[in-house]
Amino acid sequence: MAVPGFQDLMRPVLESSASGERVISEVVQELEDSMGLSEQDKTSMLPSGKQTRFSNRTHWAKSYLIQAGLLKSTGRGKFTLSGEGRKVLEDGPRKIDMSYLEQFPGYVEFKTRKRKSVENTPDKSKTSFSADENTPDEELVAAHLEIENQLAVELISRLREVSPAFFEEVIVALLLAMGYGGATEDVGRTLGQSGDRGVDGVIDQDPLGVDQIYVQAKRYAEGNHVGAGDIRDFFGALNLKRASKGIFFTTSRFTPDAERTASDLGSRIVLINGHKLARLLIKYNVGCETRQMLELKVIDEGFFEDER
Secondary structure, eight states: OOOOOTTTTHHHHHHHTTTSOEEHHHHHHHHHHHTTOOHHHHHOBOTTSSSBHHHHHHHHHHHHHHHTTSEEEEETTEEEEOHHHHHHHHHSOSOOOHHHHTTSHHHHHHHHHHHHHHHTSTTOOOOOOOOSSOOHHHHHHHHHHHHHHHHHHHHHHHHHHSOHHHHHHHHHHHHHHTTTTTTOTTOEEEOTTSOOTTOOEEEESSTTSOSEEEEEEEOOOTTOOBOHHHHHHHHHHHHHTTOSOEEEEESSOBOHHHHHHHHHTOTTEEEEOHHHHHHHHHHTTSSOOOOOOOOOOOOOHHHHHTOO
């Protein structure tokens, strides 16, 4: 089965506390087993890699139940059933979700606080967590990925509009930002009109330029893919320069024949298509910049650990 949505976990989390105080980490393990999750579902991680998806959703189910007053927090990761929560277990529906929680004043107050907090942000942006499966953490990650995907598309679109010379400069700047060439001055340069057929740039890997990486950069429109002939031409140019390393960049894609040709020629030529290029530009802040950073606050459990 797929990892249950956090609303699907509200009733099971509430039921887990029927016998007394519980620790959320133990409840996560119990529910994993009782709900028949596969090993793959148990180990499915959030994009951050810091928490499993099931654990994250179980924690959010617990949080919403606490806001509604059906559970009471009793300490670090601990909770117990409230009187109202016991009534829900006895008389409530088999499925508890956010719509059901609307009847409880604590949950309504929580939603009002959250809405006012959003309305008071400078950009007046609105955030809604209406999906049955996704937690706010997952919605935030999804929003970030959507923004990044749009940025990647825009970067490639812009690169297709610039001059070939500027595109070559961008590629060299990217390689330097990635750490190729070290800290020596003039370790990366475009070759431009120098007559170096099949080679657009070079990165010196040592101060004397003994070890070098040669670069080919094709600024192609979508649908105009790099073919095997382009790869063979680049390979020939590398041979003429007695070079052992080459990187072929394009704003489009490589045909299957081109990929096969590069593979058959050995590991000397690395292929970077438009998708990979955009991701590298974003990762190393070339052609883009950070506009805003968000700090996500969580409870410091250690702070409350010694409370008497």
